[in-house]
Amino acid sequence: MGKVICCKIILIVIFVTSTEGNVQGRKENIEKSLQIIHEVAIKSFNILCAGKDYKPLSVTISTVRFDSARQKADLAATLLQDLGVAHHNGLQDAIAKNLLVSESSVLSARVLAINASSGYLANTAWWQRQGVELEGPKKIEKSISLEPGRRIHYPWYEDPDTSPSLRSPKFMEGPLNVTYKGWWTFPYYSCSARRWLMSYSVPIPPPPGRRGLKGFLSLDIDISHLEVNQCEKTIQNRQNEISVFHGTHKCHNTTSRCIYGAHILPKWSRGRYQCVCRDGYYSPHHGGIFNGTLVEVAWQQKEENITDTWDLIFECKKCEPGCHTCIDQSPCLATYNWPFRITLLVFSVSCAFCTMILNIFMFKHKRLKVFKVASPIFLSITLFGCATMYLEMAAIFPVLDTYSCIATKWSRHLGFCITYTALLMKTWRVSLTYRVKSAHKVKLTDKQLLQWMVPILLVMLIYLGTWTVSDTPTAEDILDNEGLRFKQCVYNWWDHSLAIGEVLFLAWGIRVCYNVRNAESLYNEARLISYAIYNIAIVNIMMIAFHLFIFPRAGPNIKYFLGFIRTQLSTSTTITLVFGPKVFRVLRGQGDQWDNKARSRGVSASFSLNGIGLVPEEAPDLYQENEELKEEIQKLAAQIEFMKIVHMEVNNRHLKPKTGGYFSSVNAPTVIHNPSAKTGGCLLAKAEDL
Missing domain, CATH: 3.30.450.20 (PAS domain)
Structure with missing residues (x-):
């Protein structure tokens, strides 16, 4: 068995050796033939x-x-x-x-x-x-x-x-x-x-x-009508070309390509072609286009160890990275200021990390009134959306490619949708409760709002998933003000359609915020959320104007800085407005105290972003219920007292109003109407005045 294997190996070696010898001999014959053709021609x-x-x-x-x-x-x-x-x-x-x-x-x-x-x-x-x-x-x-x-x-x-x-x-x-x-x-x-x-x-x-x-x-x-074409065989080759000479040119294949058609020479001529620098290569000699006859002579001189002209003159040089075509070593790619970008990235990632710490801090103190009346579940969703928007800076940090563009689209739009929807749902609940005219209490729990929020997020997820699968976002080359090229994610009708949808969503949010502009809430949260929504809309509109009109051809570093500014102005400002006062009260030890300023304006303990008459999903808070019962009793007592005085005045018209009293036309008190305690507060003021 071993002898058979050895014999097979020997036969294979002999076959390979003979094949290589035949190939080498064939090349030598072709070169000799080209030399004869050259001698006949010159x-x-x-x-x-x-x-x-x-x-x-x-x-x-x-x-x-x-x-x-x-x-x-x-x-x-x-x-x-x-x-x-x-x-x-x-x-x-x-x-x-x-x-x-x-x-x-x-x-x-x-x-x-x-x-x-x-x-x-x-x-x-x-x-x-x-x-x-x-x-x-x-x-x-x-x-x-x-x-x-x-x-x-x-x-x-x-x-x-x-x-x-x-x-x-x-x-x-x-x-x-x-x-x-x-x-x-x-x-x-x-x-x-x-x-x-x-x-x-x-x-x-x-x-x-x-x-x-x-x-x-x-x-x-x-056969004088046949042509000696030394370039590679292509589909465009004519039938009267001698195929045996295809690929025998002396161009540097890695840096230049052979182009047949030097018609000034006879058909039977060596070097009837031109060597042209490939894309991404250039030559300071002859404009990057070399006569095939000169190339053949230079190659022959190199083979005979006469000169190195073939390597020194007729080899094209590589362009600078990113250059498709060039005439010298001028750069074609925009320079990335990596220390500057790393600084902005570290700050953004730190903000995302701080957002998670803030989420942990909120859940640790979620039983405090300052967090409890503001729906901790929606506050947590808001923080998660803000952290996602911060991570967009990590997606656009490297030289953009397909994967980074996908991450950019998802982090930007999904983070915006999560944050904005969570804030808008809370504001929309205030809008519904604020516009109620009847005595019946509107009950909108967090669970009910989440049922409205989930379809919105589901639509965004389906849109982004379809976009990624059917028309995967890619990076394209664009030029900056200096004509230097860098990568930017492609913007197409998917981006434009989503931008239109987000603008309409922002418009609806602004309208809801406008409707609750006069609403009073504990810790003034409704107004702060409105400010955050206004800020998000203004910042996004300004950034679009910057990109389209002020810096349409900005370089990669400026674009990265604009993305950082947009993230900080929209996301960091939102966190500061929504969570800053709450954290400040907790650190001062006032997180479990009612907002006395709001209560003095007639805002009940139940009137908050948790809704009016909210049915709690946890065990009832007896202290809060007692406070609400006291408020209701005071309202009823004021109404009874007011009705007694009114009836007494009607039945005893000979009694004159007390000077400076409620029925005095001169010193009639000014009544401040409150949307949440409209009737009770007014009657209480009248009763006290009497």
Whole structure:
């Protein structure tokens, strides 16, 4: 078993080694061929053809485009083999001429009769196009290039020492799974024709059992119209491009790309392309566009260790980070002032942490009247929303991407919705109780308000979730005043729709606050919440104006600072207005005392942001109930006393009003009406005056 594994490993190593050797050899052949093409293109004719009449390449070219000529040659060779080439000189001449006439790409056609034993030429029929270097129709004439009695040394003829069954090195390998009757030569430059040619040769052996003359048929195909494109193969490549040369350019692939089309050069030329710097790269030389011929020469000099021009001149330099295109090393990205941003972030996170501490402090003292009458559950929800809005500064702190944009949208809008809705629900309850004209008490518990609040938060959650899943917020590049680029979250119709909804929500909250502007409450909480709601609306409107009109192209640091200012002015101010007086009273030891100033204006102990006639969800407070019963008894006693005096006055009209008394027209007391104790307070004042 071990021997088998070792043998397999050895075979794999041999296969890989041979494959690598074949690839390396193929690259060397391509480079040699490109060098020959370069010499043909730049050297004068006399120097080029002084030594040899042919300049063969060693690369394989697809011959599919010439299949029509090949099939005709195969058919003609079969005919000559059947009839024999020894006794049909006229037939040989006719076949060669018709092969030339039938195909426009054929430059010359010939049928040879060769002595099978000596290899000398016996006779020939050779037709070719004259004036091939001229444009337009070519004259077809019979050639006298070959003379009988001489050996043949042409690219299209097999070596004298090989037989028709063996492959000569001057012929290309045929396609896999395809059998040709003849062989294609490698491309070569013909000095006599001054063109690039390929020849198809078909040997015609003598009839079986007979010796004497053997036949040979060949066609010369003009391939000068093909193009040497050294750039990578693309969909736009034309059919007349030689695919074997694709990807042989000498551009620095990592920093530049090859663009084919230097039409000032012949089609068969090395370096018929340009090297152009890729996006994100630049070159101080030649504007980042290099001639392919110069690049080829520089690369060859580098290979020969002559100069390093190929690396020094023709390699593009990387632009500064964030630059899609550039012409020098100027920055393209806006600079982030990280110490400044970290300072603002630490302060915002500290505020969020203090908010949580304040929440713990409130729950620890939730039985104190200053917190109890203000619905601790709604105060806790408000603090949670404020902490969420503070965390927006953490979401927009780094260089924005998809995840930070999602966190930004959620923290900003969800935090606003939680905070604003909690405050508005309490104010709305005051508005409902304040507008009641009947003696019946409105009972709105915290549980009932939460049932109204949950659908609002649910709508916001559904909207944000749908937004995140269907059209995930992403970051886009924008420019600041200096043309430097930085990331900002995309604003689209999702943002605009939500902004319109929040503006309408703010408008409704302002209307509710306006309705309760004269309402009296314990600890003056209704008015403070109204101020907080007004502040939220004003701050958001001002920040929108700053972003759109005053600083439309502000840099990332200014935008971060504006976000910090907005958060502090809206969130910190809200916490200060709503919780500041309460915490101050608790620290002074007055958290469990009634607001005597409000009570002096006729505000009952039950009139607060917890509602009038609130049904407590906890055990009843006997002290509070006793206080409320005393107030009701005082109201009833004042009403009874007032009715007694009124009836006595009606039935005894001879009695005159006491000077300075209640019924005196001169010194009639001014009665202050209170919305919560409208009747009882007035009657009490009248009774005391009497």
